[in-house]
Amino acid sequence: MSAADNKGSQIAAAMRQTGYRRLILGFDHHEESRTVLSIAEHVAATGQIELAGIFVEDTELFELAALPFSTEFMIKTRRRQSFDLPCVERELRTHMLASHAALQQMARRAHRSFSFRTVRGRLLRTLMQEASAGDLIMLRRADKPWHTTAIVGGHSVHAPVLQVLPPAVDEAAPLAVLGQQIAQELGRPLIRLTGSTAEIVETTAREVGAALIILPLELLSEKPWQDELELFAERVPSTVLIAGIPAQRRLDSDMSKDYSPA
Amino acid sequence: MDKTGTHLVGRLPADALRRRCDPTVFQFTSTAELPDPEHVLGQERAIAAIEFGADMGREGYNLFVLGQTAAGKHNLVQHFLSERAGKEEAPADWVYVNNFEQPHKPKAIKLPTGRGAQFRDAMATMIDELRTAIPAIFDSEEYRARRGSINEEVGSQQELAFEDLRKRAEARDIRLVRTPAGIALAPVRDGEVLKPDTFEALPEITRKEIEQDIQTLQQELQKIMEHMPRLEKERRRALRKLNQEFANYAVKESIDEERAAFADLPDVLAHLDAVQADVIDNVHLFIMQSELRESTEFTGVSNESGDGGLVQEGSMPAMLGSSFRRYETNLIVDNSDAVGAPVVHAGKPSLAELVGRVEHLAQMGALVTDFTLIKPGALHRANGGYLLLDSRALLMQPFAWDALKRALWNREVRIESASDIYSLASTISLDPEPIPLQTKVVLFGEPMTYYMLSSLDPDFQGLFKAAAEMEDVVDWNAASEKAFAQQIAAICRQEEISHFDPTGVAAVMEQAARQADDAEKLSIRIGKISDLLRESDYWARKAGADLIGAEHVEQAVAARQQRAGRIREKSQEAILRDIILVDTEGEKVGQINGLSVLSIGDFSFGRPSRISASIGMGVGRVLDIEREVELGGPLHSKGVLILSGFLRERFGRERPLALTASLVFEQSYGGVDGDSASSAELYCLLSALAEAPISQGFAVTGSVNQHGAVQAIGGVNEKIEGFFDICLKRGLTGEQGVLVPAANVKHLMLRPDVVDAVQAGRFHIHAIDTIDRGIEILTGTAAGEPDDEGNYPDDSINGRVAQRLERFIATRMRLEAKGEHAGTSNTQSGEKLSDGRPTS
Incomplete structure (x- = not known):
């Protein structure tokens, strides 16, 4: 087992210990969103974790497409084209199918069952709405391996785990324990922020080169975060793990209509 | 028996028919005691030439070793060069590496040996x-x-x-x-x-x-x-x-x-x-x-x-x-284990085997290659040393001869394929850098190949200036006997066969003389000698003998004759059953037994054939029926023309020959060539003219010149034995024999049973030097000597021939005078009596 595999299993072990049973993976029209599969595979293969993929069709895109002057600037070709509804639907479908195929392949390799749904909404909000007790949400925007070092101030450092805790949470709380165990297992320093805003978390994450940001679901449900949620999701450069309420018992297997066994 | 010049003439004694090798001259009991010969027997000239060719470092002094099959060319050269090359420096190693700037032109790098x-x-x-x-x-x-x-x-x-x-x-x-x-x-x-x-x-x-x-x-x-x-x-x-x-x-x-x-x-x-x-x-x-x-x-x-x-x-x-x-190294010549210069023998000298080739791999329907797929040829392996090639094998391979010449002229080895030469492929393939060549090429071949190349290929003489010609025979004397015995010893050791006792050596030596077709020579075609030694060894082992003796050698010879003798037996059977008519008793006018040799592969045997002559009045024409129907070769025709010349000289000097004669080999349907039967044909003609019967108990061989001298022929032993076998099978009468040219006496190495029969007076061999001597034996009538006026005694053969011809002239003149000359069946319409020159 490689070092990366080992870390994945450790994360899985930490997750089981703290009562989390299902991993919701968030995909959208960002190509980098599929990079979450690389860490998710390790977790899924080594832990008894179920997988649920949710592709979120950002409603803002539809609204933008409906405006009369919308123009899309293509990154790769630097062309510009009219951004209309058929265009949005076509492009979103392409990303959705790619995400589904990628998750299917990963689940096959990891010998895990998975589910996959498409929902229209805003990314983080939708994922949070889909989560229930025992679920962890994971999404990603980074374009480099999650386990490598970070360049901070021109120096190579071990990318830390950045954990954000709600105010007045004690260290025995499952979320705190999860963060500590994950950091310990990864051999990374743990940086804790308490009650921070999205901007602060994003800025801190960039500065320290955080490999993983662990956020509490309840914090994200609060007003300051709600205003910044989708922007945060769009801009954050790390893997984001959102922890909800841990499960007290095993979850039912009836998750969604798109059940695809491994 | 007389001696004319250096030749014995007349009835030959038994001891003139086969030269014996006396085993008692050998001072050993087994050839195992003998050392290897210092030099290969009888090849001093060839060895000197090989040494010269090998030493001569100048351009163009490659070697051509010419000699008959089984002359031992390869062994001689291999032995010589191996010894020499072992003392020379091992040549450099060669590698091909990628040419990063032009990948289709791999680079050659020379490195020190190893x-x-x-x-x-x-x-x-x-x-x-x-x-x-x-x-x-x-x-x-x-x-x-x-x-x-x-x-x-x-x-x-x-x-x-x-x-x-x-x-x-x-x-x-x-x-x-x-x-x-x-x-x-x-x-x-x-x-x-x-x-x-x-x-x-x-x-x-x-x-x-x-x-x-x-x-x-x-x-x-x-x-x-x-x-x-x-x-x-x-x-x-x-x-x-x-x-x-x-x-x-x-x-x-x-x-x-x-x-x-x-x-x-x-x-x-x-x-x-x-x-x-x-x-x-x-x-x-x-x-x-x-x-x-x-x-x-x-x-x-x-x-x-x-x-x-x-x-x-x-x-x-x-x-x-x-x-x-791309970073690999293709080691195409590796001399790290070499001791001395290489001596390479290319068994199948195809173009690719000679100059190397570029191999290809099939990948996804396309043929791909790179420098790692370059394979060396014999020229690469022999670079800095010697390359031995069989000329016939080389000439039979397309493009190989030209490629070899190019390599020698340009002093480099360039890898090329047939498609390159023909420009068949226009795709880019590899063009490896040529490698400088310094090698001595030795070609082996028969003399005909050498002469043909010399006359037809202008490049040949410039590239193969050193020719080493192998001898087939060596004089039979005391020194050669000793060397021959040592050669036998060496072969026995080499081939791991039993050694010979003195009788065995003597028998082999006699057989070598028989192979040489000459009682004064020994054949040194080592290949054939080695075959005899091996076969003798076989029979000796079968008999459980430790040493090979004369009886084993004779058994080997007899067994080989037996194995190869099917056609001979069929031929003899046809004669014995009178399907092919050959008389061995009685006498006939205008009929004689001629002798010919048939060669089938490596086996030759003699066979008698009836020759007949018919004569009539004509204009001096001797018709060769074989030639008329295109069964006679040019040498045979020449012989008939020569005997016509004899007649003209002897009987037609002063008066024209009013004769038409025809000669034929009876029951011969397969073609005849050579002039060895011309004396027999002349005897036949004289018999017909003189109306003197010829004893059918004799067979005759020998060519004749226009003056009536009987000249040497080839295959005398086989011819005698061929007639002897027929007479033996019918029962020897004591009156039978063969007339052979006196010049061939030195070639006689007859089978022991023939010699024994002659010794017992049951068969006779006559050495003849002139037609007159021969006709006397055949007819029992004197040939006749001319007087001062050139007239022969009436009762002599010559006299009777002359009289007959006179009668022809008289009859013809009488008929011409009457205007009836065109009515003769033997003349063409309108032919006149000539000075005797035959028309054809």
């Missing part, structure tokens, strides 16, 4: 090391940090540009939105993109402002997007420079080590320089193979980082493995 393998192994080890060292250095913290910095810097510049735009957009309530394929600008209210109905509900002026703002920002966005490629280019350039710096660091140490090891070889150093430059330019090959192994991180996800192409999805490891072939 260092070719060293170089090849060193390169392989070095590349293996680099395959680990380069990925390691590109995985180092330092490299990652520096690469990260470059990416960060460019990324930062890009981000700054977008950030700046984002802020200005936000100031106008416009946001940069990431779309599925790019970026768009969207008006926002309360942090959310403006919904279409909300937008429509806005005052027109506001809508226009928003549109205007978006348009302005789009133009700025356009500029940023257009600027990104330049940033990307700078980033790639910086990364490339970084990669080269690190690659150089990784490569230099390994290559410097090899530079030190091969510091004395400038060509190798030049190649190492080229390898270093190429590795640095293609460092991604080394990294890709390492990245692919660790790329599970990116499973199913495309990661086009654009940083010098470090990672590519979908690369095939097999193709990467083949990319390192």
Whole structure:
């Protein structure tokens, strides 16, 4: 087992210990969103974790497409084209199918069952709405391996785990324990922020080169975060793990209509 | 028995029919006691020529060794050269390496003996090391940090540009939105993109402002997007420079080590320089193979980082493995184990075997090749030494002879194929650098091949100036007997066969004389002698004998005759059953037994044939029926013309010959050539003219000249034995025999049973020097000597012939006088009596 595999299993072990049973993976029209599969595979293969993929069709895109002057600037070709509804639907479908195929392949390799749904909404909000007790949400925007070092101030450092805790949470709380165990297992320093805003978390994450940001679901449900949620999701450069309420018992297997066994 | 000149004439005694080798002259009991001969028997001339050819270092002094089959050419040369080459220096090694600038023209590098393998192994080890060292250095913290910095810097510049735009957009309530394929600008209210109905509900002026703002920002966005490629280019350039710096660091140490090891070889150093430059330019090959192994991180996800192409999805490891072939070394000539100069014998000298070839691999329906698939030819392997080729085998291979000449003229080996020569293929294939050639070529062949090449190929004499001609025979004397015995001993040791006792040696020697067809010579065609020794050994072992004696040799000879004698037996059977008519008793006018030799493969036997003559009045024409029906070859026709000349000289000097005669080999349907039957034909004609019967108990062989002298012929032993066998099978009468030319007495090596029969007076061999002597024996009538006026006694053969011819003349003149000359059946219409010259 490689070092990366080992870390994945450790994360899985930490997750089981703290009562989390299902991993919701968030995909959208960002190509980098599929990079979450690389860490998710390790977790899924080594832990008894179920997988649920949710592709979120950002409603803002539809609204933008409906405006009369919308123009899309293509990154790769630097062309510009009219951004209309058929265009949005076509492009979103392409990303959705790619995400589904990628998750299917990963689940096959990891010998895990998975589910996959498409929902229209805003990314983080939708994922949070889909989560229930025992679920962890994971999404990603980074374009480099999650386990490598970070360049901070021109120096190579071990990318830390950045954990954000709600105010007045004690260290025995499952979320705190999860963060500590994950950091310990990864051999990374743990940086804790308490009650921070999205901007602060994003800025801190960039500065320290955080490999993983662990956020509490309840914090994200609060007003300051709600205003910044989708922007945060769009801009954050790390893997984001959102922890909800841990499960007290095993979850039912009836998750969604798109059940695809491994 | 008389002696005329140096020849015995008359009835021959038994001891003149076969020369015996006396075993008592040998001072050994077994050939095992004898040393090997100092020199190969009888080949002093050839050995001197071979030595000269091998020594002569000048251009064009390649060797052609000519001799009959089984003369021992190959063994002689191989033995000579092996000894000599063993004392010479082993030649250099040769390798082919990739030409990085022109991959289709691989480079040849010469290395000192034994260092070719060293170089090849060193390169392989070095590349293996680099395959680990380069990925390691590109995985180092330092490299990652520096690469990260470059990416960060460019990324930062890009981000700054977008950030700046984002802020200005936000100031106008416009946001940069990431779309599925790019970026768009969207008006926002309360942090959310403006919904279409909300937008429509806005005052027109506001809508226009928003549109205007978006348009302005789009133009700025356009500029940023257009600027990104330049940033990307700078980033790639910086990364490339970084990669080269690190690659150089990784490569230099390994290559410097090899530079030190091969510091004395400038060509190798030049190649190492080229390898270093190429590795640095293609460092991604080394990294890709390492990245692919660790790329599970990116499973199913495309990661086009654009940083010098470090990672590519979908690369095939097999193709990467083949990319390192460019650094391999193809060792085509390895002399590390060689002792002395090479002596190479090319068994099948095809073009590819001679000059080498470039092999191809089939990959996905196409034929691909590279320098590693170059294969050496015999010329490569023999470079610096000797190449032995069979000329007939060489000439039979398409393009091989021309290629060899080209190589020798140009003093280089260039690998080319038949399709190259014919320009059949227009695709780019390999054109390896030719290798300088310094080799001595030795061709083996029969004399006919040598003479043919000399006369028909203008290049031949310029390239093969040294010819070594093998002897077939050696004089039989005491010295050669001793050497021959030693040669037998050497062959016995070489072939691991039993040794011979003196009687066995003597028997072999007599057989060698028989093979030479000459009682004064010994055949030294080693191949045939060796065959006899092996077969004698077989019979000796079968008999459980320790040593091979005369009886085993005789058994071997008899067994071989038996094995090959089927056709001979059929031929004899036909005669004995009177299917082919040959008389061996009685006497007949105008009929005689001639003798011929039939050769079937390696086996020859003699056979009697009836020759008959018929005569009539005519204009002096002797008709050769064989020639008329195109069954007679030119030599046979010449013989008939010669006997016509004899008649003219003896009987037609003063008066024309009014004769027409025809001669034929009865029951012969297969063609006749040679003039060895011309004396028999003449006897037959004289018998017919003189009406003197010829004893059918005799057979005759010998050619005749216009003066009536009987001349030597070939195959005298087989001819005598052929007639003897018929007479023996019918029962010897004591009155039978063969007339042979006196000049052939020295060639007689007859079978012991023939000699015994002659000794017992049951068969006779007569040596004849003139026609007159022969006709007397055959007819029992004196030939007759001319008087001063040239007239012969009436009762002599010559006299009777002359009288007959006179009668022909008289009759003809009488008929011509009456005007009836055209009525004769033997003349063509309108022919006149001539001076005796035959018309045909």
